[in-house]
Amino acid sequence: MIEQHAEVTFNDRVAADTYLMGLKSPDIAARAHPGQFVMIRVGAQADPLLRRPFSICGVRKDGGLLILYRVVGRGTRIMAGAGPGTGFDVLGPLGNGFDFPAQPGESLLVAGGMGIAPLSFLAQRTGQEVQILTGYACADQQIPFECLGLSHCAVLVATEDGTIGHHGRVTDLLQESGNHIPHGYAQVYACGPIPMLMAVADLTLRQGIACQVSLESTMACGLGACQGCAVPAAPGSDRRYYHVCQDGPVFEVGTLDWEQLQPHVP
Amino acid sequence: MSPDLHIQVGPLHLKNPVLTASGTFGYGREFAQLMDPNRLGGVIVKGISLKPRPGNPPPRIVETPCGMLNAIGLANVGLDAFVSEKLPWLQTLHTAVIVNIYGHTLEEYAQVAAGLKGVQEIAALEINVSCPNVARGGMSFGTDPNLSARVTEAVLKQTDKPVIVKLSPNVTDIRVIAKAVEAAGAHALSLINTLTGMVIDIETRRPVLGNETGGLSGPAIRPVALYMVHQVVQSVRIPVIGVGGIITPEDALQFLMAGARAVEVGTGNFVDPRTTLNIINGLTRFCRQKGIPTIREIIGTAQQNW
Numbered sequence: 001m002i003e004q005h006a007e008v009t010f011n012d013r014v015a016a017d018t019y020l021m022g023l024k025s026p027d028i029a030a031r032a033h034p035g036q037f038v039m040i041r042v043g044a045q046a047d048p049l050l051r052r053p054f055s056i057c058g059v060r061k062d063g064g065l066l067i068l069y070r071v072v073g074r075g076t077r078i079m080a081g082a083g084p085g086t087g088f089d090v091l092g093p094l095g096n097g098f099d100f101p102a103q104p105g106e107s108l109l110v111a112g113g114m115g116i117a118p119l120s121f122l123a124q125r126t127g128q129e130v131q132i133l134t135g136y137a138c139a140d141q142q143i144p145f146e147c148l149g150l151s152h153c154a155v156l157v158a159t160e161d162g163t164i165g166h167h168g169r170v171t172d173l174l175q176e177s178g179n180h181i182p183h184g185y186a187q188v189y190a191c192g193p194i195p196m197l198m199a200v201a202d203l204t205l206r207q208g209i210a211c212q213v214s215l216e217s218t219m220a221c222g223l224g225a226c227q228g229c230a231v232p233a234a235p236g237s238d239r240r241y242y243h244v245c246q247d248g249p250v251f252e253v254g255t256l257d258w259e260q261l262q263p264h265v266p
Numbered sequence: 267m268s269p270d271l272h273i274q275v276g277p278l279h280l281k282n283p284v285l286t287a288s289g290t291f292g293y294g295r296e297f298a299q300l301m302d303p304n305r306l307g308g309v310i311v312k313g314i315s316l317k318p319r320p321g322n323p324p325p326r327i328v329e330t331p332c333g334m335l336n337a338i339g340l341a342n343v344g345l346d347a348f349v350s351e352k353l354p355w356l357q358t359l360h361t362a363v364i365v366n367i368y369g370h371t372l373e374e375y376a377q378v379a380a381g382l383k384g385v386q387e388i389a390a391l392e393i394n395v396s397c398p399n400v401a402r403g404g405m406s407f408g409t410d411p412n413l414s415a416r417v418t419e420a421v422l423k424q425t426d427k428p429v430i431v432k433l434s435p436n437v438t439d440i441r442v443i444a445k446a447v448e449a450a451g452a453h454a455l456s457l458i459n460t461l462t463g464m465v466i467d468i469e470t471r472r473p474v475l476g477n478e479t480g481g482l483s484g485p486a487i488r489p490v491a492l493y494m495v496h497q498v499v500q501s502v503r504i505p506v507i508g509v510g511g512i513i514t515p516e517d518a519l520q521f522l523m524a525g526a527r528a529v530e531v532g533t534g535n536f537v538d539p540r541t542t543l544n545i546i547n548g549l550t551r552f553c554r555q556k557g558i559p560t561i562r563e564i565i566g567t568a569q570q571n572w
């Protein structure tokens with residue numbers, strides 16, 4: 001885990017309100033594992049105060065760290081305005097990443113919105129031709145696969161307004177197979193909004209298919225020190241809560257209490 | 267020659283006046299990869315209770331202008347696990363280790379203090395009196411001068427260590443509590459703990475925090491904390507430690523000039539894990555620039571009767 005000032009090498013708009021940022025952070029990039037995240041300090045002032053957590057979306061051989069983000073508030077708006085040559089203090093890599101699939105071709109990746117960020121890093125690292133299901137609200141939010149380095153993957157798209165791909169939710173793409181994870185998949189990886197993750201958790205738990213999800217939570221420290229990022233542990237666990245920054249952000253579906261999980265991050 | 271940052275806080279000897287505030291630095295080890303805790307004046311660990319506490323339902327944190335609200339609910343591993351799992355690493359540190367403690371009854375406070383008795387590497391206890399008192403329908407011990415004094419006495423009876431009482435700002439006149447606690451025998455005071463606050467989500471029309479209310483911390487509370495420190499320094503003889511929104515060396519200097527003998531940095535640790543070290547460097551720089559041989563010369567210089 002490292003804290004360093006990282007120069008912005010590029011910061012390109014890749015879809016509506018969505019940017020791909022390259023940060024020159026060779027030390028963090030060298031240690032990064034898919035599913036891990038960084039905490040970015042968006043400014044030197046006291047407001048906005050807290051660092052913002054972002055999944056590592058990929059690393060480049062030259063030590064570049066890729067962050068894919070959507071502008072949703074003050075912090076991400078500041079980030080969107082940062083040109084090459086400016087920089088941010090970055091802390092990472094943090095948390096536990098995904099376990100890699102045992103067998104090529106057996107894993108299915110399900111991404112809702114910005115959930116594609118950690119999953120595309122996973123897809124790149126496995127080097128396997130994995131199947132990815134992606135969902136967006138509308139076509140102009142769709143992120144071109146080329147800029148995520150996913151040309152080697154099979155990607156299906158769903159949009160909630162039907163402007164591109166399947167008209168509906170990303171989890172609907174599973175319904176073609178009778179609302180279950182199609183045969184042949186032994187491992188599912190999912191990242192996205194809680195309702196989407198709930199649907200995926202429900203399917204995989206019922207079918208007994210291994211599934212890892214990456215969760216979000218508001219965070220202060222990112223280091224396991226403040227206990228601010230609690231999520232409810234499954235009934236019968238030895239603990240009431242896990243901490244997203246330290247125990248996650250990647251969790252096995254069975255370890256969480258899906259009934260208690262908050263669908264809304266402020 | 268390098269300015270002398272050593273400071274005496276009652277019976278407590280610190281290598282410099284910069285401590286980490288309870289609840290913002292975990293059990294110390296969480297930050298050790300990012301900064302050397304041995305450079306600190308001391309480490310104050312997360313509040314310890316008799317039994318482990320899971321804490322409040324999420325969300326537990328929300329950012330606010332120049333600050334944040336937290337409703338962690340005093341989640342901690344409990345006394346036994348603290349002693350067996352966290353303390354051994356803390357004992358290897360070459361700086362003052364201060365254990366923050368709390369309870370829901372007077373007995374609980376006393377039992378936690380007793381459980382830490384005799385551990386040589388614990389330099390002091392800090393009592394968090396801002397905890398809800400189960401016997402009084404959840405009203406905080408720290409809002410009642412008499413109860414604050416009784417908690418102080420109960421802990422003093424069970425410990426061989428200096429006792430710092432950490433005061434709540436959620437009171438009408440903090441000086442009344444400060445005096446009561448001083449009379450009960452406290453060796454030092456730290457202030458302030460967080461100010462109670464709330465944020466409402468206008469979409470759901472519900473408070474954002476799972477606990478509805480939370481404690482405000484960060485630069486937003488600094489002027490309030492500074493004022494309270496300034497007031498309390500005038501009304502007690504025991505040393506005062508300043509806490510609240512300290513992020514820069516200049517912030518820390520204001521508290522020292524108001525009369526605090528040391529400072530605690532809380533939320534600042536989240537903004538930058540090296541905030542405390544930057545403050546220590548800044549204090550050295552300030553003394554050198556002003557030709558001040560020891561930081562002790564700065565303390566209280568902003569008080570009118572100085």
Ligand SMILES: Cc1cc2nc3c(=O)[nH]c(=O)nc-3n(C[C@H](O)[C@H](O)[C@H](O)COP(=O)(O)OP(=O)(O)OC[C@H]3O[C@@H](n4cnc5c(N)ncnc54)[C@H](O)[C@@H]3O)c2cc1C
Nearest residue numbers: 052053054055068069070073074075076117216217218329
């Ligand atoms: C482990 C993890 C990985 C993430 N990865 C990505 C990613 O790859 N791409 C991406 O676009 N977003 C990601 N997010 C969400 C991202 O952190 C928020 O979008 C961002 O913090 C919003 O900041 P803001 O200042 O623009 O929004 P504001 O609403 O102004 O932020 C106010 C406060 O709420 C917090 N906050 C708001 N939304 C979220 C959220 N969804 N999750 C956590 N905290 C939030 C902010 O950090 C800040 O403290 C991730 C979150 C987590 C926890």
Ligand SMILES: Cc1cc2nc3c(=O)[nH]c(=O)nc-3n(C[C@H](O)[C@H](O)[C@H](O)COP(=O)(O)O)c2cc1C
Nearest residue numbers: 287288289313336394458459483484510511532533
């Ligand atoms: C996340 C968090 C957890 C805290 N936990 C404790 C605690 O366990 N015991 C305690 O006495 N104070 C606790 N505090 C209060 C801080 O120690 C400090 O008094 C307060 O945050 C004001 O300082 P700051 O503005 O520098 O953060 C906590 C504060 C925060 C932000």
Ligand code: FES
Nearest residue numbers: 222224226227245
């Ligand atoms: S964000 Fe502080 S413990 Fe997870």
